[in-house]
Amino acid sequence: EAGVTQFPSHSVIEKGQTVTLRCDPISGHDNLYWYRRVMGKEIKFLLHFVKESKQDESGMPNNRFLAERTGGTYSTLKVQPAELEDSGVYFCASSQVAGYSYEQYFGPGTRLTVT
Amino acid sequence: AQRVTQPEKLLSVFKGAPVELKCNYSYSGSPELFWYVQYSRQRLQLLLRHISRESIKGFTADLNKGETSFHLKKPFAQEEDSAMYYCALSGRGANSKLTFGKGITLSVRP
Numbered sequence: 001e002a003g004v005t006q007f008p009s010h011s012v013i014e015k016g017q018t019v020t021l022r023c024d025p026i027s028g029h030d031n032l033y034w035y036r037r038v039m040g041k042e043i044k045f046l047l048h049f050v051k052e053s054k055q056d057e058s059g060m061p062n063n064r065f066l067a068e069r070t071g072g073t074y075s076t077l078k079v080q081p082a083e084l085e086d087s088g089v090y091f092c093a094s095s096q097v098a099g100y101s102y103e104q105y106f107g108p109g110t111r112l113t114v115t
Numbered sequence: 116a117q118r119v120t121q122p123e124k125l126l127s128v129f130k131g132a133p134v135e136l137k138c139n140y141s142y143s144g145s146p147e148l149f150w151y152v153q154y155s156r157q158r159l160q161l162l163l164r165h166i167s168r169e170s171i172k173g174f175t176a177d178l179n180k181g182e183t184s185f186h187l188k189k190p191f192a193q194e195e196d197s198a199m200y201y202c203a204l205s206g207r208g209a210n211s212k213l214t215f216g217k218g219i220t221l222s223v224r225p
Contacts, residue, residue, distance in 0.1 A: 035215075043159075048212050091159065102211045103164070104211075
């Protein structure tokens with residue numbers, strides 16, 4: 001079974017540019033999550049999709065971040081315009097609705113460097 | 116507010132020594148508690164969760180609601196246990212987002 005995949009693995013952009021990160025969850029998983037780890041800090045939640053709907057976007061830092069999950073399959077996270085503080089590793093995770101507890105499967109992450 | 120505290124950044128032990136990675140949490144309600152691990156050049160993966168009460172790779176963790184702790188323990192560390200360990204919690208049902216601690220690097224020396 002293919003795991004969660006993310007593209008690109010690494011992106012270097014200049015301040016003010018736009019970057020789009022992509023996440024392909026495990027097939028059949030309804031839940032899709034975005035997290036990020038900024039240097040020296042803990043992994044923080046950004047948002048949660050259930051199928052194509054945003055269940056929780058309380059972690060999105062500001063309106064420069066836009067996440068979509070058209071058709072309830074893959075998701076994109078766009079940062080426009082990028083700022084220096086957006087540098088970090090962006091993780092995607094997916095899970096089934098598996099009863100009582102949810103095991104989230106993580107992708108390898110996208111390392112974003114804004115210069 | 117929900118919070119996970121891992122008080123130490125690094126734990127270095129010799130092979131065969133016992134290991135205890137500390138985790139305390141704050142949550143209003145009944146959370147789900149997890150330990151995730153990230154080995155070198157691998158993705159973050161679930162090690163164990165309190166609800167399953169399993170022992171994985173010799174690790175165990177007991178949820179202590181009175182002390183709001185979920186410490187990870189292993190009686191005899193192995194070199195292959197060297198990794199980054201994260202304690203995390205989530206709510207139940209629709210509130211399934213994970214809140215992570217800062218993580219701890221475990222280094223097991225030969």
